[in-house]
Amino acid sequence: MTRTVGVEEEFLLVGVSSGEPVPVGPDIASEAGVAGIKGEFKQEQVEICSAPTDALERLSSDLRHLRGQVSDLAGRHDAAPVASGTWPGAHTPTAGASERFDRIGAEFGELAHQQLTCGTHVHVAVASPEEGVRVLDRIRPWLALLTALASNSPFWQGRDTGHASWRSVVLSQLPTAGPAPVWGDLDAYRRASRAVIDAGGAFDEGMLYYDARLSARYPTVEVRVTDVCPEPHVAVAVAGLCRALVDTAARATAAIRRDGEPSTLALRSASWRAARHGVGDRLVDPGTAALVAAEQAFESLLRFAGDALDENGDRALVTEVVKRTLVDGTAADRQRRVVDPGSPWRGLTDFRVA
Structure with missing residues (x-):
């Protein structure tokens, strides 16, 4: 049976007349009246949540429909949803009212106050929490490549950060964020999570911001490493890659050896490099742990997940998105070509969600 997959996308809300983020997310969520459109941590954001599906074509249709709904609702408030991992200009966001x-x-003080960041989260169904933990242990080396592929946040507070995904760097400051260790089994995962909560690093499982985690709400593995994608088909391709990684990991029969897996410190370095360069420089090849050309790293990813991509019928879309990104650059590269971080709105109209 083909695994189901679902996607959550977070968008900035920008005033069409003012050209600045506007705190209308709660109004949009209230007016939507559907489960697939929600408010977010900051009032200048809104989130859409697709229905789980086993077909990427249906996922694409669902995301496009929800994006259109959010765009229409935002228009009632002279606002537009924008797909950027960060707001490029200077701005103090408004916390959600709860x-x-x-x-x-x-x-969490400033760590919380600054979190006006927008990502794409992918949920892939697993048969059980035990299978989920086995999957988490095996996909962890590959996640940095997803960060590189979907990087879309080069600017922060009116300046170029020199990074392709500054959102990733901002999130990495939170105490539970980033690459996780090899868990080994479900008991170890739950013990560690409980210890983090008991130590005050999180209030509950919903605040365990690991790069990939067991969902606190659904029977899924949730992959959280990518910026929000301007084009729906790129988000869908990321979802297809996540599903293929989960499939590949779930089929592995050999017991995982902690001493044979990359350390969390090594993965933090690989993740930072992906956030720094996108696909514009060398990346860590998880198959060899060597720094290689971005093209070679993604070839390794497509080989590792290739059988699952073929069986799910997803190879054509995923391969096309990967190849096109390697040739044309990421959304972060596009932002640098068209956006002035001192006056972002004019350039960001190319990133409006419709």
């Missing part, structure tokens, strides 16, 4: 968000802001 007891939980108030508590997060009070506890």
Whole structure:
């Protein structure tokens, strides 16, 4: 049976007249009245959540429909949803109005206040939490390549950060964010998560911001490493890659050896390099742990997940997106060509969601 996959996308909300982020996310979520459109941690954001499906064509249709709904709703407030991992200009975001968000802001201070970042989260179904943990242990080396592929946040507070995915760097400052260790089994995963919560690094499982985790709400593995994608077909390709990685990992029969897996420190370095360069420089090839040309690293990824891509019927779309990105550059490269971070809105109209 083909695994189901679902996608959550976060968008900035920008005033069409003002050219600045506007705190209308709660209004849009309230007016939508559907489960697939939600408010987010900052009021200048909105989130869409696709239905789970086993076909990427249906996923694409669902995302396009939800994007269109959000665009129409935002238009009622003289606003537009924008697919960028960060707001390029200077801005102080508005926290969501809830007891939980108030508590997060009070506890985490500036780490929470600055979190106006937008990502794409992919949920892939697993048969059980035990299978989920086995999957998490095996996909961890490959996730940095997804960060590179979908990088879309080069600017922050009015300046060029020199990074392709500054969103990744901002999130990495949170105490539970980033690459996770090899868990070994479900008991170890749960013990570590409990210890983090008990130590005050998170309030609950929903604040365990590992690069990939067991979802606190669904029977899925949730991959959280990519910036929001301007084009729906790129988000769908990322989802296809995530599903293929989960399939490949779930089929592995040999017991995983901690001493044979890359350390968390090594993965942090690989993740930072992906966030720094996107596909514009050498990346870590998880198959060899060597720094190689980006093309070679993605060839390794497509080989590793190739059988699953073929069986799911996803190879053509995924390969086309990977090849096109390697030739044309990432969305971050595109932002640098068209966006002035001192006055972002004019260039960001190319990143409007419709």
